[in-house]
Amino acid sequence: MSDTEFTIARILRDPLIRQVLRADRTSLFDFARLLRENAIRIRSASTSSRLIVQPMPSDRRDQDRRSQQSATR
Numbered sequence: 001m002s003d004t005e006f007t008i009a010r011i012l013r014d015p016l017i018r019q020v021l022r023a024d025r026t027s028l029f030d031f032a033r034l035l036r037e038n039a040i041r042i043r044s045a046s047t048s049s050r051l052i053v054q055p056m057p058s059d060r061r062d063q064d065r066r067s068q069q070s071a072t073r
Helices: 008-013 015-023 028-048 057-072
Strands: none
Touching: 008 015, 008 028, 015 028
8 A cells, every 4th residue: 555545544534534524514433434334345346346336315416406407498
């Protein structure tokens, strides 16, 4: 691992990330769980050689909003 790569522990200690988490009202515990779950998912997908990426709920809302806007035009 190079010096520019971040581990989960290093990400969780980063002051800028902590500041963003506070601004977003996201707990450090929830963010850590999200990182760990995705690391496991990516690791298991790499062994099965396929990764299915599903949009986050906010992404779906944005997509729905764009669809509605284009339908009304």
